Amino acid sequence: MLLPACLGILIAFCLGFVHPFKSTQEAAPKFPLKISPNGRHITDNNGVPFLMVADVAWQMLRRLSYNEAVQYMDIRKSQSFNTFLVQLLPMLPNQRNFNKVSPFINNDITKPNKAYFDYFGKIIAAARERNLVVGIVVSRKSWNVIFDTHSETAWKEYGTYVGKAFAGYSNVIWIVSEEEYQSAAQFGAIAEGIRSVSEGQILASLNTCSPTNLNENPSNFSSLKFIIPDSTVTPSEYAALANWQKNSAEATLRPFLIANSEFPREITDQSSLIRTQAYQSIMSSAAGFCHMSTIKNFNPTWKVNITKDGAEYIHELVKILKGIPWEYMQPDKPDLLPDSIDKADIGIVSLSNKRMCMMYLPESRPVKVDLKYLHGSEFGAVWYSPRTGRRWDGGKFSTAEQVVVQPPDSQPGWDWILLIGSKQ
Structure with a gap:
């Protein structure tokens, strides 16, 4: 992949080789969305x-007033957040x-009730006003x-x-589910109907499966894939799912997103696990x-x-990722990590030119890094806290060598982002 010439400036900025400049407010996205050329x-x-x-806002239409x-x-x-997913139909046919x-x-699905769909249109219009x-x-x-x-x-x-009811809203993407519960004929017919009147809008598919029950029926192909694990998916199975997607992403060439696994109890602090799964998803080459x-x-x-369901860390995730060229980074082999335990536990993404890599450490511990697998003669490291978004200087290294880098704080259970890159 060819990388823009200005990327070197951004790398230097991210790693502290130059002084930060004043950030400007991010421009609103131009809808409709589309899939990148690659x-x-x-x-x-x-x-x-x-x-x-x-x-995920499955039951919005059934449970919430417009206000x-x-x-x-x-x-x-x-x-x-910049997107939310809604089930168009109620949970049960009698609702x-x-x-x-x-x-x-x-x-009778051949007799749609216009008032029902008009109500959703009003909500979609409000979302468009908010660039959602x-x-x-x-x-x-x-x-x-x-x-x-x-x-x-x-x-x-x-x-x-x-x-046709929602084709006029440019902030819409379509999701036809559920591949493993729906015949290919039904999936294809619904998708064909949508595509016939909604040119330019992304049509995605949705899986609610575990890593051992993936359905990749080519006749159900879509341009974007959402994977929504069910409540039986354990943290280790989630990691396996993310790893499976990472290894298959190159072959499928279809953007995907993985949701964190579901938690059945209403008030339980799952923030740490949700944060870990968010980064596991990103490090698997997900599109978000x-x-x-x-x-x-x-x-x-x-x-x-809604203020304590793990979403309190999403802002920090977005802030960290938008401070680096995330769209050019892809999963990398763990050759940077000489230690076998680190290879198994730490996720790595890097630029194709090997001038920058990002690692996610699920716990606080020293890490040995073999810099000969990166290109350049002068390297810098930066630590980010996924909990707070705070940034620390991780040091500079002038030669390609094995170095041991230590998180700024060794509190047990704290996770970290490590960014390493070359100046030239």
Whole structure:
């Protein structure tokens, strides 16, 4: 991959070789979003890289009034989220939206209820005013009992209807789920209907599977993939899933996002694990991160829990990543790490020209780094705290050698980001 000439200046800035300059407010993305030419990440319509930071808001339409939906969006935007995912249909066929309106007349998918979809359109418009992307999940397992009684023509008509209903909103991406619970014919028919009337909008697929149950049916191909692990996925299985995606990303050339695994209890401090999984996702070459907590169901305590469901660290993640050329960094072999334990535990991404690498340490400990695997003669290191976003100088090294670098604070259980790069 060719890297821009100005990248050297950015590397030097990130590593402290030059004095920081005053940052300017980030420009609003130009919608609709699109897939980057190399098929590895997402950009806005002007080709500017778009780090997707998504939140799962499955039951928004059923549980929230319009004003509450706006309140939710304002909170998530303040936490640096730029996307949220919503189930278009209620959890069960006998349920309705907040206004007590059903999506279909008599549960007949060929007879959509305009008032139901108009309510969502109002919410999407409010999201657009806030430069937020809305991922619309148009199908779900619990509705198979209804959809399976209809023909392929009806499935396509449904896709065409919802596609036309929201095609005018440039901040929309489409998500057809769930690959492992839905026939290829149904997936294809709904997707075909959407594509026929929503030119230019991304169409994604959604998996809710564990690492041992991945379905890569080529007939269900989409341009973006969301992986939403279920509640049975353990932290070790999540790490395996991220590693599997990292190893397969080069072959599939399709951007993906992995959500953190689900936590069943309403009030439990899972912030540390959510933060770790966010970085595991990013270090696996994901196009961003998808955050999931019990907020997705909008239970009565959601307004309290939304400030302490792990999302408090998302702002720091975004701040760190947007301070480096993240869109040019890809997973790397652990040759930089001579120690076998470090090789297994520490994630590494680097630039293709080997002038910069980033490591995620899930715990605080000294790390030996073999600099001969990086290109350059003068190196600098910077430590970042994923908990606070604070930055520390990690030292400078003038020759290609093995060095031991120590996190600024050795508190047990603290995780760290280590950035190493060359000046020239």
